Amino acid sequence: MNIIRLLSGFMADLTGVRTCPVCGRELLDGEEAICIGCLSTLPRTATQHMPGRYADIFANAVAPQGLTEAWFDYDPESPYAQIIRRAKYYDSPRLARTLGRAFGRELTHRYGTLPVxxxxxxxxxxxxxMRRSYNQSEEIAGGxxxxxxxxxxxxxxxLHRHSTQTRKNNEARRANIKGTxxxxxxxxxxxxxIAIVDDIVTTGATIAECVAALSLSGARPQTIGFITLGATYQRR
Ligand SMILES: [Zn+2]
Structure with missing residues (x-):
């Protein structure tokens, strides 16, 4: 079923018909990225749990933990995982940017002015x-x-290439990305x-590497935090 939905979404993109990456329905005028029904049932992350959940990322940082926000709980089995897959792997820089815009709008409603x-x-x-033609994190940040x-x-x-972080445990992820x-x-x-921006936070290894690089570089920011679209429920 997921494959069919993905393929139909991909074909629809090619033919110019915009579809919702979650349910596959054609998007109406005014609907951006995902349909209004799927947007309303998006499993949004409980913001108050984020700082404690990912506190170890900032353990050796040069600056205190800043804003840490994720839009929704990422479960690879959920239809909502299609949002990330389509933004990342299906040549959809526009989708990544549109999702960033939608989350940015919600953050603005919540905070007024973000502390970033x-x-x-x-x-x-x-x-x-070069292979993927865009960096989805840049597009999300742009949105x-x-x-x-x-x-x-x-x-x-x-600085260097690293192999994929998928299907590695926390320790292996941190070793894999160290110094990159x-x-x-x-x-x-x-x-x-500072807010570091990524598509998804799983163990936090990638963001921890960015925090470590900032600390080693001699940068003296006031705070360091992160903003992602997805956050995994089970971290390890
Ligand atoms: Zn939908």
Missing amino acids: DVLLPVPMHWIKR ISETTGIPVGDNLTA VGVDAPEELQGLR
Whole structure:
């Protein structure tokens, strides 16, 4: 069933008909990215649990933990997982950006002005980027920026390639990604409230690597946090 839904969505994208990645229904005028029904039942993440759940990411950080937000609980078995899959693997930079915009709009409703000065997308190595043609984290950050007014910085860079993080436990993920992120012009980040942006947070290994890179670079931000579309329920 999932395969059929995915294929029909992919074909619909090719033919210019926009469909909801969750239920497969054709989107109406005014519906962005997902249909209004699926948007209303989106399993939104309980915001108050986020900081404690991912506190270890910031254990050795140079700055205190800032805003940590995820839009919805990510369960790979749920139809909602299609949102991330389509934004990431099906050549849908526009979908990734639209989802970022939608979440940015909800965050603005909740906070008014977000306690964030700069969005830093998780970087993608240029070889992978060339193959996929876009970095979904950059697109998501771009969408959040459009609805919140927070600028996107390009300070995080990918130094080396690493193999996929999928199907690895927390320890293996951290070892796999260690030393792969660099920081350009760390002095630009002095005193700023940073939010690292990614599509999904699972064990937090990728974001922890970005936090470690920021600390090693000599950057002196005011706080470091993150914003993702999905967060996994079971972390390990
Ligand atoms: Zn739908």
